[in-house]
Amino acid sequence: MKISLDSRDRELPSNRSAVRVPSSPILLVHAAQLLTLRGDSGARRGAQLRELAIIEDGAVLTADGKIVAVEATDQVSRHELARNAEEIDCSHNVVLPGFVDSHTHPAFTTPRLIDFEKRIDGASYEDIAAAGGGIRSSLRGVRESSRDELTSHIVGALEEMAVHGTTTAEAKSGYGLSVEAELKSLEAVREAARQWPGTVVPTLLGAHVVPPEFHDNREEYVRIVCEEMMPAAAKGNLAEFVDVFCERGAFTMEQAQRILRTAVRHQLGVRAHVCQLTPADLGSLLEFHPASLDHMDFVRDEDIAALAKADTVATLLPAANYFLGLQSFPPARKLIDSGVAVALATDYNPGTAPTTSMPFVLSAACTHMKMSPAEAISAATYNGACALRLQSRKGSLEAGKDADIAIFDATDYRELSYWFGVNRCRQSIAKGTWGSGR
Ligand code: NIG
Ligand code: FE
Numbered sequence: 114m115k116i117s118l119d120s121r122d123r124e125l126p127s128n129r130s131a132v133r134v135p136s137s138p139i140l141l142v143h144a145a146q147l148l149t150l151r152g153d154s155g156a157r158r159g160a161q162l163r164e165l166a167i168i169e170d171g172a173v174l175t176a177d178g179k180i181v182a183v184e185a186t187d188q189v190s191r192h193e194l195a196r197n198a199e200e201i202d203c204s205h206n207v208v209l210p211g212f213v214d215s216h217t218h219p220a221f222t223t224p225r226l227i228d229f230e231k232r233i234d235g236a237s238y239e240d241i242a243a244a245g246g247g248i249r250s251s252l253r254g255v256r257e258s259s260r261d262e263l264t265s266h267i268v269g270a271l272e273e274m275a276v277h278g279t280t281t282a283e284a285k286s287g288y289g290l291s292v293e294a295e296l297k298s299l300e301a302v303r304e305a306a307r308q309w310p311g312t313v314v315p316t317l318l319g320a321h322v323v324p325p326e327f328h329d330n331r332e333e334y335v336r337i338v339c340e341e342m343m344p345a346a347a348k349g350n351l352a353e354f355v356d357v358f359c360e361r362g363a364f365t366m367e368q369a370q371r372i373l374r375t376a377v378r379h380q381l382g383v384r385a386h387v388c389q390l391t392p393a394d395l396g397s398l399l400e401f402h403p404a405s406l407d408h409m410d411f412v413r414d415e416d417i418a419a420l421a422k423a424d425t426v427a428t429l430l431p432a433a434n435y436f437l438g439l440q441s442f443p444p445a446r447k448l449i450d451s452g453v454a455v456a457l458a459t460d461y462n463p464g465t466a467p468t469t470s471m472p473f474v475l476s477a478a479c480t481h482m483k484m485s486p487a488e489a490i491s492a493a494t495y496n497g498a499c500a501l502r503l504q505s506r507k508g509s510l511e512a513g514k515d516a517d518i519a520i521f522d523a524t525d526y527r528e529l530s531y532w533f534g535v536n537r538c539r540q541s542i543a544k545g546t547w548g549s550g551r
Contacts, residue, residue: 138198147171148209150509156454156499175516178545211280211517213497218462222254263301278519287318299351311543421452430460431477445482475530516545
């Protein structure tokens with residue numbers, strides 16, 4: 114079955130309904146550039162980040178949700194399964210692995226417009242939080258919402274991500290901040306994951322900030338996170354990771370260590386928000402083998418060498434710096450040139466990064482952190498997968514991996530971070546199922 118190339122004005126099969134059945138074999142042919150990113154087993158560091166393993170006039174064949182073949186078009190077209198496949202001409206397209214957005218906070222209900230205006234008037238993120246705004250002002254919406262209402266907010270965000278080429282997203286709780294509201298948030302994430310063709314990795318972020326009712330008894334809240342929230346999340350299989358905001362005004366290093374130690378005891382993976390506003394001793398967190406340490410704006414020189422040797426990804430979130438109107442950005446060049454495995458993610462959240470767009474993040478990474486377009490793509494795909502410990506299934510186009518693919522209206526991969534403020538993702542495919550397109 115052949116489908117003409119110029120399908121921009123043609124309805125490709127859409128996945129906006131709730132039932133997801135892996136579609137029949139799909140054959141993408143004649144990609145101007147097929148970015149395979151094949152060839153690694155560990156996170157990419159240094160010069161490896163620039164190697165996209167590009168095939169010109171490339172093709173990908175998928176069946177049953179998996180990639181069956183990735184090669185030049187004339188080779189893949191000879192494959193037996195290609196005969197019955199839905200064939201899509203991609204000669205005006207760059208085709209690449211779907212983005213892995215390894216850091217998002219979609220479990221919220223309302224935008225924080227008052228904070229937004231206050232910041233425009235000169236208040237800082239910390240000023241606003243200290244005055245009762247910030248994360249704490251998102252609590253009420255989540256606590257008062259039903260699980261289904263929260264689910265539909267999350268599904269909306271995931272659909273929007275797919276429109277921009279994302280096929281895997283981490284999804285944190287963190288705006289309920291009570292046992293009940295955090296578990297409800299994680300249940301909503303689980304339900305949203307069922308309704309989206311992509312892959313969702315749930316993270317418990319009960320330790321986002323201390324909620325107002327524990328303002329004078331912060332230790333009691335940490336106890337609840339460790340002794341009530343985490344065991345319940347683990348028992349219900351509701352989270353794969355535990356995250357903590359280790360920062361002035363949130364949780365101390367000692368509290369963060371206690372939280373991560375408990376997570377390890379419950380056999381949950383660990384990750385942390387750290388060095389967003391102030392420097393911290395990363396050695397104290399690396400002992401828990403976090404999959405990722407995120408933000409890293411104020412990473413200390415002495416920690417960079419340790420990170421370069423660790424199996425921990427540094428996930429950089431430049432959309433947050435952009436949205437907070439900061440002049441400085443995380444030191445991507447220093448990290449990459451020192452051998453640290455760097456990933457990029459949106460940090461989608463109502464306070465610092467209300468965007469679902471990985472292409473915007475690529476743009477910010479190139480213009481403000483001086484990452485090359487190739488480095489940005491590796492960081493947003495393969496290394497994003499490593500940050501979720503999913504690299505055996507995600508992050509590159511290789512036979513046997515999940516059929517997670519993004520198709521962009523571009524003929525040179527550098528265009529992905531060159532155009533900004535517009536969406537050039539033509540279509541995404543998640544586990545072999547057509548996702549949303551623009
Ligand atoms: O990653 N820093 C902590 N968490 C988020 C912000 C959350 C919010 O302000 O709602 C972040 O930037
Ligand atoms: Fe975050």
